Amino acid sequence: MEYELHLFIITGIFVILALSLNLVLGYLGQPALGHAAFFAIGAYTSSLLALNAGISPWIGLFIGASFAAISGMIIGHLTFHLKEDYFGLATFGFGLIIYSGINNLTDVTRGPMGLPGIPQFIAFTDLYNSLIFYCILILLFVLITIFLTRRIIYSPFGRVVQSIRDDELAAEALGKDTRQVKIMIFTIGAFFAGIAGSLYAHYITFIDPSSFNVMESILVVLMVILGGMGTIGGPIIGAAVLILFPEMLRFIGIPDAVAAPLRQMIYGFLLVILIIKRPQGLVGKYKLW
Amino acid sequence: MITQATMISQLFINSLIAGSIYSLMAIGFAIIYKTVKFFHFAHGIVYATGAYITYTFFQIHRFDFISSFILAVVSSGLLGLLIYQFVYRTLQVKKAPNLIYLLASFGVFIFIENIIALIYGNQILFMRPLAEASSYSFFGASITLTQIVIIVVSIATLLALWIFIEKTKLGLALKAVADDPQAAQLVGIDSVRLTQVAFFVGSVLAGVAGVLISLETNLSPTMGFPAIFKGIIASIIGGMGSIPGAVVGGFFLGFVENFGIWYIPSIWQDFISFTFLIVFLVLRPSGFFGVIPEKELI
Amino acid sequence: MPFLILENLSKHFDGNLVLDNVSLQLKERELVAMIGPNGSGKTTLFNAISGFLKPDQGKIIFKGIEINNLPPNKIARLGITRSFQRIRLFHQLSVLDNMLLAARYNEGEKLFSALFRTRLIHKEEEENIKKSLEYLSFVGLFDKKDSLGENLSFGQRKLLELAMAFASDADLILLDEPTSGVFPETKAKIIQNIQKLNEDGKTILFIEHDMELVMRLAKRIIVLDHGKLIADGHPDEIVNNEHVLDAYFGKRKSYA
Numbered sequence: 001m002e003y004e005l006h007l008f009i010i011t012g013i014f015v016i017l018a019l020s021l022n023l024v025l026g027y028l029g030q031p032a033l034g035h036a037a038f039f040a041i042g043a044y045t046s047s048l049l050a051l052n053a054g055i056s057p058w059i060g061l062f063i064g065a066s067f068a069a070i071s072g073m074i075i076g077h078l079t080f081h082l083k084e085d086y087f088g089l090a091t092f093g094f095g096l097i098i099y100s101g102i103n104n105l106t107d108v109t110r111g112p113m114g115l116p117g118i119p120q121f122i123a124f125t126d127l128y129n130s131l132i133f134y135c136i137l138i139l140l141f142v143l144i145t146i147f148l149t150r151r152i153i154y155s156p157f158g159r160v161v162q163s164i165r166d167d168e169l170a171a172e173a174l175g176k177d178t179r180q181v182k183i184m185i186f187t188i189g190a191f192f193a194g195i196a197g198s199l200y201a202h203y204i205t206f207i208d209p210s211s212f213n214v215m216e217s218i219l220v221v222l223m224v225i226l227g228g229m230g231t232i233g234g235p236i237i238g239a240a241v242l243i244l245f246p247e248m249l250r251f252i253g254i255p256d257a258v259a260a261p262l263r264q265m266i267y268g269f270l271l272v273i274l275i276i277k278r279p280q281g282l283v284g285k286y287k288l289w
Numbered sequence: 290m291i292t293q294a295t296m297i298s299q300l301f302i303n304s305l306i307a308g309s310i311y312s313l314m315a316i317g318f319a320i321i322y323k324t325v326k327f328f329h330f331a332h333g334i335v336y337a338t339g340a341y342i343t344y345t346f347f348q349i350h351r352f353d354f355i356s357s358f359i360l361a362v363v364s365s366g367l368l369g370l371l372i373y374q375f376v377y378r379t380l381q382v383k384k385a386p387n388l389i390y391l392l393a394s395f396g397v398f399i400f401i402e403n404i405i406a407l408i409y410g411n412q413i414l415f416m417r418p419l420a421e422a423s424s425y426s427f428f429g430a431s432i433t434l435t436q437i438v439i440i441v442v443s444i445a446t447l448l449a450l451w452i453f454i455e456k457t458k459l460g461l462a463l464k465a466v467a468d469d470p471q472a473a474q475l476v477g478i479d480s481v482r483l484t485q486v487a488f489f490v491g492s493v494l495a496g497v498a499g500v501l502i503s504l505e506t507n508l509s510p511t512m513g514f515p516a517i518f519k520g521i522i523a524s525i526i527g528g529m530g531s532i533p534g535a536v537v538g539g540f541f542l543g544f545v546e547n548f549g550i551w552y553i554p555s556i557w558q559d560f561i562s563f564t565f566l567i568v569f570l571v572l573r574p575s576g577f578f579g580v581i582p583e584k585e586l587i
Numbered sequence: 588m589p590f591l592i593l594e595n596l597s598k599h600f601d602g603n604l605v606l607d608n609v610s611l612q613l614k615e616r617e618l619v620a621m622i623g624p625n626g627s628g629k630t631t632l633f634n635a636i637s638g639f640l641k642p643d644q645g646k647i648i649f650k651g652i653e654i655n656n657l658p659p660n661k662i663a664r665l666g667i668t669r670s671f672q673r674i675r676l677f678h679q680l681s682v683l684d685n686m687l688l689a690a691r692y693n694e695g696e697k698l699f700s701a702l703f704r705t706r707l708i709h710k711e712e713e714e715n716i717k718k719s720l721e722y723l724s725f726v727g728l729f730d731k732k733d734s735l736g737e738n739l740s741f742g743q744r745k746l747l748e749l750a751m752a753f754a755s756d757a758d759l760i761l762l763d764e765p766t767s768g769v770f771p772e773t774k775a776k777i778i779q780n781i782q783k784l785n786e787d788g789k790t791i792l793f794i795e796h797d798m799e800l801v802m803r804l805a806k807r808i809i810v811l812d813h814g815k816l817i818a819d820g821h822p823d824e825i826v827n828n829e830h831v832l833d834a835y836f837g838k839r840k841s842y843a
Contacts, residue, residue, distance in 0.1 A: 173659055
């Protein structure tokens with residue numbers, strides 16, 4: 001039972017991450033390929049605050065998310081004018097910079113050794129109770145994320161966001177300040193990614209750079225595309241499938257040394273096939289192209 | 290005793306080696322970009338494949354090095370061609386936007402990278418066909434035979450490419466295609482055929498780079514990733530799609546990274562390169578030399 | 588004070604002068620056609636007015652405000668709307684959503700309003716929906732209100748474009764070949780709509796190749812050739828103007 005609860009929590013965290021990317025990728029139509037960077041900023045900020053300054057995770061969560069949001073805003077200001085693949089490359093590069101930053105700033109982040117002993121939100125003595133608590137907490141945050149995403153998207157503002165995805169120039173010609181809207185969405189997307197990162201860190205209690213590398217960014221992109229961009233259900237399904245699928249490999253008895261590359265090989269294959277054959281994903285209606 | 294002069298000549302050699310490899314990557318990438326106008330990210334995995342195929346023939350099947358090298362380089366060219374035929378060609382027929390190629394290219398990269406990991410494992414492999422011990426002195430610094438071979442072969446490859454581009458009909462068509470898509474038709478080559486040539490030639494260069502670097506360092510399934518990034522960064526610095534620009538960009542990056550160690554610890558090398566990437570993308574996407582002509586948007 | 592003033596506009600591309608010292612003025616409520624051979628700079632002029640292109644030289648003054656340095660979205664909000672030669676709609680949004688995006692008054696489009704929905708915002712949205720549906724019925728697209736933009740026929744897209752011009756409630760409307768490539772009955776509808784817009788008090792400048800339509804609709808014609816304004820006047824004067832005959836009609840002098 002503990003293991004199932006653990007999977008539920010991890011899936012929930014990735015659902016938040018995928019939904020946050022979906023705002024940028026699915027609704028705004030901007031190919032952000034470095035989303036793990038904001039996940040990392042949220043995780044490291046609140047972990048370091050808790051470990052070094054004794055700041056409660058409850059507060060650190062919002063400080064971490066705010067740091068992520070500010071980074072998102074800065075990146076937005078720098079890259080809003082870049083077109084599709086150039087934007088993709090720039091955000092991918094940003095992901096690499098953050099990754100190599102946390103890897104190399106060993107004085108602060110302990111680099112590849114990682115940060116152990118991150119405090120949990122509430123210290124339970126019983127593992128089962130702790131897992132139940134995290135299940136409820138994560139579920140709550142998933143629901144908040146869904147609620148806010150819907151609130152933002154099903155509104156005149158959300159209509160503008162989607163019009164930029166369809167034709168930025170035409171939106172501009174109708175008087176929409178596309179630059180401002182883009183930066184807002186980058187900021188909100190980064191904020192929720194930061195929340196996910198911080199939740200992850202204070203649940204697992206140990207983080208190292210390997211959880212935030214560029215492959216992780218591509219994995220989240222794959223979650224959104226697989227499930228279906230520009231829907232709420234899509235990223236949820238995508239995240240669930242891609243978190244639970246490796247567990248299946250383990251279940252049928254494939255050794256870890258083989259399972260890891262096998263899993264990634266399948267991810268790569270899936271990405272190519274989806275893009276060619278089914279760009280709207282499993283449940284999506286919006287076509288990437 | 291290491292004097293400053295020795296240090297400089299040592300860094301010079303290191304820069305030259307890095308620059309050669311980056312240039313080869315950047316040119317291959319640029320030739321392809323020039324023809325198809327999208328980012329062929331999977332170029333990096335062609336590079337890694339080149340190294341692993343050489344390893345397979347030379348180290349496992351005990352072929353002589355020259356034959357292994359030639360087999361590997363030709364296979365790299367064919368791999369590039371296959372990626373074009375099976376993935377990009379389908380997308381071209383459906384008139385996909387640029388971003389789609391980039392995502393598909395990531396997919397291909399991850400797919401092949403992990404096939405390599407499944408076959409050869411994640412551990413680091415070595416391949417040393419040349420006598421390690423023989424080293425020569427170069428202005429106080431020492432240079433190994435392997436390093437000389439890397440530099441000489443790179444320069445020879447660059448020269449061969451230059452002759453191909455300037456002196457053959459196919460090469461001239463490749464050179465002209467970016468400025469004028471009709472140019473290919475003028476010399477009687479259809480555009481699909483020309484794209485195939487671009488992928489083959491570009492991928493051969495990646496193969497050469499992959500083999501050369503694994504003589505000096507080692508092989509690992511993830512080796513393609515930094516390589517393609519250095520290639521892209523060098524291409525962007527030199528001006529996207531410009532072949533001479535790619536050479537200059539490659540050597541520039543090689544020198545900046547290596548001489549940067551004077552000021553910044555070497556672990557920050559990647560950080561510096563990626564920052565360069567963002568700075569150029571944001572501020573000067575046309576590179577040092579390229580000029581993006583102002584065009585009417587609508 | 589004239590409604591729109593263009594003063595000595597010039598623009599180079601790769602050393603070619605695409606706009607060569609163009610000056611002209613439009614009065615409020617005018618219905619003006621712009622003609623000229625392909626590549627004469629007509630669309631470039633539209634791009635300059637709507638802010639998608641910064642002129643190298645010259646000034647554009649709209650309702651007394653200098654707009655040549657403003658971004659396109661600000662210019663649009665001052666009351667200039669434009670259509671594009673290659674129709675640009677939001678293909679994966681519904682026809683009604685397309686209309687609502689064009690609506691001039693849209694406080695609800697702020698992020699704040701999305702998060703905290705006041706009664707006022709709801710009212711505004713309802714009002715916009717009501718108006719949009721009216722315009723859609725007027726151009727004959729009411730039945731299509733829930734279809735996606737991409738599912739419209741070419742002629743329907745052209746009509747939607749016009750309906751959006753209505754919804755934008757802009758004071759100056761720039762139309763780039765509003766009837767090119769449509770069937771005769773759609774064309775008749777489009778003409779009727781343009782006249783309606785003009786009667787409602789809108790100033791309209793349109794690019795058109797169909798001379799019959801130009802003669803029927805416009806009360807003033809502007810002729811561009813090689814980026815230069817070579818004639819400007821009443822349709823009767825224009826068809827007899829020698830420069831125009833040379834540049835535009837070529838040898839087909841029999842037309843006049």
